[in-house]
Structures are given as C-alpha cells and as structure tokens.
Amino acid sequence: MSESPIVLVQRPPTFDFMDELLGRNFPILTTHHTSSVPLLNSLSRHASSIRAVVNMGMLKIDADLLSHLPSLQLLVCTSVGTDHIDLSECKRRGISVANAGEAFSEDVADCAVGLLISLLRQIPAADRYVRSGKWAKSGEFQLGIKLSGKRVGILGLGTIGSLIAKRLDPFGCIISYNSTSQKQSIPYLYYPDVLSLAANNDVIVLCCALNDQTRHIVNREVMESLGKNGFIINVGRGGLIDEEELVKCLVDGVIGGAGLDVFEKEPRIPTELFGLDNVVLSPHAAMATPESLDNIAQLALANLKAFFSNQPLISPVRLD
Amino acid sequence: MESIGVLMMCPMSSYLENELQKRFNLVRFWNFPETHRNSIRAVVGNASTGADAELIDDLPKLEIISSFSVGIDKIDLGKCKEKGIRVTNTPDVLTEDVADLAIGLILALLRRLCECDSYVRSGKWKYGGFQLTTKFSGKSVGILGLGRIGTAIAKRADAFSCPVSYHSRRAKPDLGYKYYPTVLELAENSDIFVVACPLTDQTRGIVNRQVMDALGAKGVDEQELVKALTEGRLGGAALDVFEQEPHVPEELFQLENVVLLPHVGSSTVETENAMADLVVSNLEAHFAGKSLLTPVV
Numbered sequence: 001m002s003e004s005p006i007v008l009v010q011r012p013p014t015f016d017f018m019d020e021l022l023g024r025n026f027p028i029l030t031t032h033h034t035s036s037v038p039l040l041n042s043l044s045r046h047a048s049s050i051r052a053v054v055n056m057g058m059l060k061i062d063a064d065l066l067s068h069l070p071s072l073q074l075l076v077c078t079s080v081g082t083d084h085i086d087l088s089e090c091k092r093r094g095i096s097v098a099n100a101g102e103a104f105s106e107d108v109a110d111c112a113v114g115l116l117i118s119l120l121r122q123i124p125a126a127d128r129y130v131r132s133g134k135w136a137k138s139g140e141f142q143l144g145i146k147l148s149g150k151r152v153g154i155l156g157l158g159t160i161g162s163l164i165a166k167r168l169d170p171f172g173c174i175i176s177y178n179s180t181s182q183k184q185s186i187p188y189l190y191y192p193d194v195l196s197l198a199a200n201n202d203v204i205v206l207c208c209a210l211n212d213q214t215r216h217i218v219n220r221e222v223m224e225s226l227g228k229n230g231f232i233i234n235v236g237r238g239g240l241i242d243e244e245e246l247v248k249c250l251v252d253g254v255i256g257g258a259g260l261d262v263f264e265k266e267p268r269i270p271t272e273l274f275g276l277d278n279v280v281l282s283p284h285a286a287m288a289t290p291e292s293l294d295n296i297a298q299l300a301l302a303n304l305k306a307f308f309s310n311q312p313l314i315s316p317v318r319l320d
Numbered sequence: 321m322e323s324i325g326v327l328m329m330c331p332m333s334s335y336l337e338n339e340l341q342k343r344f345n346l347v348r349f350w351n352f353p354e355t356h357r358n359s360i361r362a363v364v365g366n367a368s369t370g371a372d373a374e375l376i377d378d379l380p381k382l383e384i385i386s387s388f389s390v391g392i393d394k395i396d397l398g399k400c401k402e403k404g405i406r407v408t409n410t411p412d413v414l415t416e417d418v419a420d421l422a423i424g425l426i427l428a429l430l431r432r433l434c435e436c437d438s439y440v441r442s443g444k445w446k447y448g449g450f451q452l453t454t455k456f457s458g459k460s461v462g463i464l465g466l467g468r469i470g471t472a473i474a475k476r477a478d479a480f481s482c483p484v485s486y487h488s489r490r491a492k493p494d495l496g497y498k499y500y501p502t503v504l505e506l507a508e509n510s511d512i513f514v515v516a517c518p519l520t521d522q523t524r525g526i527v528n529r530q531v532m533d534a535l536g537a538k539g540v541d542e543q544e545l546v547k548a549l550t551e552g553r554l555g556g557a558a559l560d561v562f563e564q565e566p567h568v569p570e571e572l573f574q575l576e577n578v579v580l581l582p583h584v585g586s587s588t589v590e591t592e593n594a595m596a597d598l599v600v601s602n603l604e605a606h607f608a609g610k611s612l613l614t615p616v617v
Contacts, residue, residue: 012449014448014449106455106457106458106481107455107457109457110427110431110455110456110457110480111427111431113423113427114424114427114428114431114433114456115433117420117421117423117424117427117428118424118427118428118433118434118437120588121420121421121424121584121587121588122584123424123425123428123433123434123579123581124428124433124434124437124438126581126582126584127428127434127579127580127581128434128438129582130568130573130580130581130582131573131580133570133573135565135566135568135582136566136567136568139331139566140331140332140582140587141582141584141587143587143588143589143592144584144587144588144589145588145589145590146416146417146420146588146589146590146591147420148416148417148419148420149416166479167476167479167480168479169479170475170476170478170479171416171420171476172416266445267445267446268446269440269445273441274440274441274443280433280437281436281437281440281441282433282436282437282440283436283439283440283445283449283450284449285431285436285449285450285453288449288450288451288452288453289431289452289453289454289455290452290455291455292455293452
C-alpha cells in the first residue's frame with residue numbers, strides 16, 4: 001500500500017496469525033523486536049505515522065518509547081494484564097488502551113482447573129510412572145489427594161476467577177475469594193485480605209492483575225498461613241508470588257505444592273522446581289488454543305475498527 | 321473374631337491391612353498362596369484381583385467376598401450366587417474421586433498438561449513456546465454409562481459449558497441430558513467420549529473399531545485402540561484402566577496424544593480410607609449376622 005502504515009503489529013515471528021486479518025483492514029507494519037531501540041530503528045520514518053500499536057509480544061511500553069511515537073492514539077494489548085504498560089503515561093498523552101477482555105477467559109479457567117486436578121491427583125507424575133514401565137515392575141503408585149470438597153480461595157474474582165469458581169462448584173469445592181471489590185451479588189464467602197484467604201483455604205488460585213499493590217502479594221507469611229497441606233495455582237502473573245520464597249517453601253514442605261503457568265522471569269525458571277514432585281509446570285500456555293487466538297484476533301480487529309470509526313472500544317482499560 | 325480367616329488377594333492398602341489384621345486372622349495370598357483353605361471364610365479382592373471359579377471352589381468355607389473396589393468383573397458372580405456366597409463392593413465413596421479424575425484426564429489430554437510439564441522441566445521453554453492445544457470448554461461430551469460415576473462426570477462437564485449426551489441401558493430423562501440409543505450414535509455425536517460403565521459380558525469390547533472410527537481423529541477393545549492411536553485414526557485417549565493391568569501396551573508409551581495412569585481413579589488418601597472402612601464394615605456386619613451395607617450378591 002502506498003498509504004503510510006498506521007497500525008504497528010508487534011509479535012514474535014511465529015505468532016503472525018493476525019497479520020493477514022489486520023492487514024486486510026488497515027495499512028500495517030509488523031515487527032518482532034521486543035525493545036525500543038531496534039524497534040524504532042526498524043520503523044525509521046514510519047514512527048511518526050503510527051496511530052495504533054497491537055502489542056502481542058508483551059513489548060514494554062514506557063514513556064521513552066511513547067515519546068518516539070508522536071501520533072500514537074491507541075494501544076491494543078492481546079493480554080489481559082497491562083503491567084508492562086506505563087498506563088499513567090498513556091493517560092497523560094491521551095492514548096486509549098484496550099486489552100484482551102474475555103477473549104481467552106474460558107481457556108485460562110480450564111487450565112487453572114486442569115492444573116489443580118493434575119497437582120492433587122499427580123497426573124503428570126503418574127503418566128511418567130506408567131510410561132517408564134514402573135507400574136508393572138514396582139506396583140502401585142502413591143496416593144493423591146481428593147479434590148472434591150476442598151476449600152478453594154480465589155484471589156481476583158474477575159471473569160477468569162468467576163469461571164474457575166463455576167467449574168469447581170460441581171466438584172463440591174467450597175469457594176471463597178478476595179478481590180478489590182466485594183459485591184453483595186457474589187454468592188461466595190469474602191475474605192478481606194490474602195492472609196485470611198490463605199489461612200482458611202486448602203487451595204488458593206491466583207488470577208488477579210499484577211500491579212504495585214499485588215506484586216509479591218503471596219509472600220512467605222501467606223505461604224506459611226496456607227500451610228503444608230495447602231496448594232497454590234497461579235494463572236495470573238509470576239510477579240504475584242515471591243518466587244524465591246516459593247521455591248524454598250516447596251522444597252521444604254512449607255506448602256503442599258503448586259501448579260504454575262506463569263513465572264517471574266519466564267521463560268527462565270528456577271531449576272530447583274524441575275526435580276520436585278509436588279509441582280505441575282506449564283509454559284504460560286493457559287490461553288494457547290486455536291479458539292483463544294481466533295478470539296483475540298477478532299477482538300483486536302474490533303477494537304481497531306471501533307476506535308477509527310469513533311466508536312467506544314470493545315475492551316477498554318481504565319486509565320486511573 | 322480373631323479366628324475368622326480372611327484372605328487378602330494382593331497388597332492394596334496398608335490401612336486396610338492393618339484394620340483387617342486387628343479384627344480377623346488375616347492371610348496374605350501373595351505371601352502364603354498355599355494357606356489352610358478350610359480356615360478362610362472371607363476374601364478381600366480389588367479391581368484387578370478378584371475371585372474366579374477356581375479360587376472359590378478351593379475355599380470350601382467361603383461365605384463372603386468383600387471387594388476393595390466398585391468394579392466386580394474379576395469376581396465370578398454366577399459361582400457366588402450358586403454357592404450362596406455374598407459379595408460386597410465400595411460404591412459411592414469413590415464416585416467423586418473417579419469423576420474428578422475423568423475431568424482431569426480430559427484436561428490433561430486436550431491441554432497436553434503432562435507434556436507441558438515435561439517441556440518446562442526439560443528447559444526447552446527457553447528456546448520457544450509450546451504448541452497450541454485443544455480447548456475443552458464447549459466441546460460435546462458423550463458418556464457411556466450414566467450411573468453414579470457417569471452422572472458425577474456429567475455434572476462437572478456441564479460447568480465447562482459442554483453439551484452432555486449419553487448412552488446407558490435405560491434412558492434417564494429426569495437428568496436432562498441427551499440420550500442416544502446406541503454406542504455408535506453416541507460416538508458419532510461426541511467430541512470427547514467417556515467410558516464410565518461397568519465391565520460385564522454385555523459391555524466387553526463395546527468400544528470397538530466401528531465406534532472408534534466414528535469418534536475419529538478428533539472400554540474398549542484395547543488392541544483396536546492401540547492400532548487406532550498409532551495409525552492416527554483416533555485423536556487421542558486418556559486411560560486410567562487397561563485390560564491386563566499393570567501391563568500396558570508399550571506402543572502407547574511413545575505417543576504424545578495419550579495420557580496413561582496406573583488405575584488411580586480412587587487413589588486418594590481420603591477415599592482409600594473410606595473404601596477400606598466400608599470393606600471392614602461389610603465383613604463385620606456379615607459375621608455379626610447383620611445386613612450387609614453394600615451388597616452386590
């Protein structure tokens with residue numbers, strides 16, 4: 001197209017599934033660069049015409065980068081989390097922000113439940129036991145832990161948290177939560193803070209946003225409160241847990257175990273976790289299904305179209 | 321009651337062994353196979369080791385077989401009826417665990433959770449993301465056998481917005497799920513096929529080649545199942561049970577689209593203890609002349 005590109009699509013090279021769909025609707029430029037300097041270099045003269053960025057690679061959007069994109073008006077994130085975005089700088093510059101909304105909420109909720117059952121019933125370890133031929137040679141595998149009837153505390157009762165609660169309900173799990181807002185309409189028991197949530201539950205499931213208030217919200221004290229028969233499932237962000245302490249608590253049996261889809265410095269993982277039997281690990285894959293990717297592509301397009309026709313965004317992020 | 325000989329067929333639960341030892345003269349078949357047959361008045365078996373006609377004939381004083389399982393296909397029920405031998409199993413106490421595991425198997429299979437776990441542990445994640453996996457929510461689930469366990473599975477699948485249908489000996493319209501009159505039709509209309517029926521002469525091999533082809537690449541005659549999986553004609557399988565446990569067809573070990581578990585459907589601390597208590601209670605009731613709690617025969 002001879003038109004100046006107005007949409008910059010930032011994504012890892014293997015994640016180009018949106019290029020064609022977006023390219024049909026807008027003049028786009030694509031990049032795989034994950035830091036400002038090479039990104040801006042590759043943009044060169046186009047930097048000044050970019051009006052929207054679709055951020056799929058979790059590119060850190062800070063004040064410095066924003067200062068080099070003078071025409072930027074809209075930021076579309078393909079994640080729900082926006083901890084990698086300087087939201088106050090966006091607000092200051094009048095830049096609107098959209099996130100993934102509910103595009104992959106079901107898949108993340110499914111994954112959280114899958115991790116929980118896999119953890120308590122030791123599915124990956126049992127699968128390895130059979131494949132290694134040990135069942136025939138060494139006899140019965142060790143006992144797992146019953147899920148039905150367990151008390152499950154959800155940290156962050158947004159869309160994903162609510163879907164997790166809905167799925168665990170027929171398992172007879174007793175659901176409670178801590179969230180930024182306590183609503184009368186919510187049928188579950190509310191705990192005023194994460195410490196009391198941990199003290200009164202067998203499992204805590206983390207699905208809240210990562211921000212200054214929630215960084216390392218699950219710390220040593222919380223894990224001691226959860227106790228040696230307690231379990232953590234994290235499908236939020238690695239930064240919600242003090243990972244160094246988590247590793248110690250897992251190795252020392254301070255908590256019973258953990259099912260983790262996210263880590264503080266992914267894809268670098270503390271290697272102490274690799275030898276543990278009481279963890280189930282997942283490579284940030286909670287939303288990695290064709291349906292979720294299709295949803296996010298459609299949602300990104302819908303947000304772009306809405307914005308450029310002066311309609312309200314489909315999945316806006318509040319900037320205060 | 322210490323003089324009552326109870327023959328335990330294989331190691332199945334140390335808690336159960338202790339409880340039986342406290343109350344009866346416990347004989348462990350795997351240590352003393354040539355024991356005094358005349359002293360045995362009760363047999364305790366499990367899902368994989370029961371009591372066939374030969375064993376029953378060998379135990380002239382046998383009065384009751386109390387199985388540490390809900391499945392009783394390894395017990396010659398006909399022979400028991402003929403000789404007036406009572407049989408009990410452990411229904412209900414393990415329903416939730418088995419249903420929980422069924423959902424866990426579906427999620428582990430569709431979302432490749434076992435492979436995800438090895439992927440991270442191997443350090444491969446540093447070099448690239450894992451592949452896309454298959455969404456569970458919203459997929460159609462067909463359940464073969466809508467008994468206690470099948471119903472518990474249906475309730476759980478329902479919460480994932482999965483349309484649930486079933487085939488059973490009789491339709492159960494009160495439950496509100498779609499009924500198919502044949503196994504084949506159920507398979508043709510399901511993305512995920514869950515086998516939750518008892519093994520009987522009528523159900524042996526019920527999931528045959530035809531049924532598997534109907535399921536497609538998207539209980540089973542195990543040889544056919546192995547072929548269907550290795551030849552790519554079936555999308556995947558998550559199995560907790562096998563025809564010749566603990567022997568599993570080794571062709572399955574290399575496959576990515578299977579999850580293989582060593583019959584752990586009811587293997588939690590809580591449930592094994594509840595099952596053991598039920599076995600002991602049934603034996604105590606019998607020898608005290610009281611009604612059995614969970615009789616099958």
